[in-house]
Amino acid sequence: MSEQAGSQRPHVGFIGLGRMGRPMVDNLLAAGFQVTVHNRTRERCEPFAARGARIADTPADVARDADVTITMVADGPAAEAVYVGPDGVLAGLGPGGLVLEMSTIGPELARSLAERAAERGAQLLDAPVSGSIPAARAAQLVVMVGGDAAAVERARPVLAALSREQHHMGPAGTGAAMKLAVNALIGVTNLALSEVLVAAERSGIARAQALDVLADSAIGSPYITYKREAFLDPDAVEVFFTVRLMKKDMRLAVDLGRSTDVPMLSVALADEALTLAAASGYGEDDVVRMADVLRARAEALEASR
């Protein structure tokens, strides 16, 4: 671990150079942090090496090098893969180490990782984010953090280079739980928006006009505005958040409901609808494809009459 003396910026390690991780590392480099990166698929590290980042061979090497290690991987199994085992983050963590687990995973796994980090004298915060690729690019993410308050303060300069807000929610696992609450609502909204949009279109209303009126209505929300272009023409826009990852979040939110005795009725429906979308071949496409799934079913039903 490098020295974190005086006003010197901490050395940041970053694991997981997916859609979200890449712009986050861009922002850390732009903010002047010394950065070490690792990704399962090594080619994704190369562009960052050209800009001064060090490439580590294993997650353990990242944690050994860095004052603050960030992980931003797909899901729980991916987090297990980068944390556990002789090459995992935990193996490289020493006393005083700080880890920010920023992927969307369940609170139980987040708490378990925090306990395992504590056994090595280090601290781990669950620090998942709200905001998609544009927010990651603009360093405008909103972070929900669970864990020790002093560790949150220590993490703040690094988080501030990535986000516009850092909410300390409470002890370990509360950041993860809050993130699932946020995404559950987005998943349900995405399904409901898809349903009403296709119904409006099939009633003879232009898609663009329907989106404009929905955005302008009492239920108008940033999500409707932010996803307008993608719902308008899903072929013309970049994939921001995949059906596969949203489905993972709905499952985690249903589990959260079970562990808190709350029936997650609408979230379970959104989960089933995402299963349909994945089964229709949209697993790696953006979640706005939900409207295409409903459109195709409506057309098939009409044709069958």
Ligand SMILES: NC(=O)c1ccc[n+]([C@@H]2O[C@H](COP(=O)([O-])OP(=O)(O)OC[C@H]3O[C@@H](n4cnc5c(N)ncnc54)[C@H](OP(=O)(O)O)[C@@H]3O)[C@@H](O)[C@H]2O)c1
């Ligand atoms: N996209 C969004 O809008 C958004 C917004 C907020 C939060 N999130 C959350 O942020 C996290 C990352 O999302 P993303 O969109 O960046 O996903 P992504 O583009 O699919 O990237 C996933 C990353 O995880 C790595 N990974 C997957 N399985 C792994 C394994 N078994 N072992 C090691 N590494 C593994 C991938 O490595 P490879 O390069 O080798 O495949 C890649 O670096 C997810 O938890 C997601 O739910 C996403």
